Amino acid sequence: MPYVNIKITKEGGPDGSGATAEQKAELIAGVTKLLSDTLQKDPATTFVVIDEVPLDSWGIAGKPVTEYRARKN
Amino acid sequence: MPYVNIKITKEGGPDGSGATAEQKAELIAGVTKLLSDTLQKDPATTFVVIDEVPLDSWGIAGKPVTEYRARKN
Amino acid sequence: MPYVNIKITKEGGPDGSGATAEQKAELIAGVTKLLSDTLQKDPATTFVVIDEVPLDSWGIAGKPVTEYRARKN
Amino acid sequence: MPYVNIKITKEGGPDGSGATAEQKAELIAGVTKLLSDTLQKDPATTFVVIDEVPLDSWGIAGKPVTEYRARKN
Amino acid sequence: MPYVNIKITKEGGPDGSGATAEQKAELIAGVTKLLSDTLQKDPATTFVVIDEVPLDSWGIAGKPVTEYRARKN
Amino acid sequence: MPYVNIKITKEGGPDGSGATAEQKAELIAGVTKLLSDTLQKDPATTFVVIDEVPLDSWGIAGKPVTEYRARKN
Structure with a gap:
């Protein structure tokens, strides 16, 4: 009965x-299929929460993401 | 000094x-009373964060909650 | 379908x-009963993980718990 | 730059x-490939932590996993 | 490659x-500098997420923050 | 009343x-001082949990840390 929490930056999509x-x-x-394939975890009791x-x-690297990306370019 | 994080789906309430x-x-x-009753944890240093x-x-079960519920009915 | 994470200090119990x-x-x-009573959350899809x-x-208060307690006494 | 936390019960494997x-x-x-394929997230800045x-x-369902499974069988 | 999650109450700032x-x-x-100074963790692979x-x-203490503060004053 | 969770790889120290x-x-x-200096958060109600x-x-980058480091060298 896995619990998976995926944190991503809020961006992209049709209207940003x-x-x-x-x-x-x-x-x-x-991710539910991955846990079932790799560890035979039952999908019925697999939770995924996306933040x-x-x-x-x-x-990252001591700076907010926007500043980090600006410096890389 | 417990820390409790409760994650629930955002729904219900007077206006949904x-x-x-x-x-x-x-x-x-x-939940603060439960930790005090069961493990004698001091309420003064019990944090609860609700997301x-x-x-x-x-x-759940490989599908978003709304689709999961629609299939169950 | 709530997910609850309870973090407590590792101590107490029969042998410490x-x-x-x-x-x-x-x-x-x-905690499962509390979520059912308060928000009608289904116990069948309530997860609790204790760390x-x-x-x-x-x-707490800028010090490890052991030092914090020693100062309070 | 996603962060993924996967929580699973500690069991299975060659010696349990x-x-x-x-x-x-x-x-x-x-999971890193999934985030790259689905959202074009850069693998170089994707973290995965397994607990x-x-x-x-x-x-689950108000009972520890072992009791929950015993009742289901 | 540390991951730091900072949770704070949403308040303060120029317009509250x-x-x-x-x-x-x-x-x-x-916090990135602190981890570098104390444990020589590489800032390039240090993530910080603020909620x-x-x-x-x-x-806290069994009450929502607003009620907790009102009672303390 | 902040809550800070710091996750680091288990390594280093006198005996590894x-x-x-x-x-x-x-x-x-x-980190308690940082939150007090930056946001005037009260140290008395600041929790820090290190995992x-x-x-x-x-x-990281789709590989376990040990493999990731071996490839970088």
């Missing part, structure tokens, strides 16, 4: 407002 | 916008 | 090695 | 002591 | 709508 | 068994 319902459904189906995090609330 | 402040207060009071998750960001 | 299986079962039963944290890995 | 290093590597590779939880610390 | 982007950037820079939690979803 | 109690105390003191994760349970 984040992952679409279809993309989230793909993530849910994909979308605002760009200025996510940091 | 999620748990009411009263319901959240009941959860906070109830409400959009329905299309929660998956 | 943490909560007993009975105490964990009481927490699981209690026990070593005392020196938990901090 | 949990998922093998190979199985964990498969989970890590699979294995003792059976008596995981509850 | 929470921490500013500048304050979040300070938290990200500060802001509505006041009525955070409990 | 992870961060020392002193290093954990430094992390706890440092140490086995190397084969942490993935």
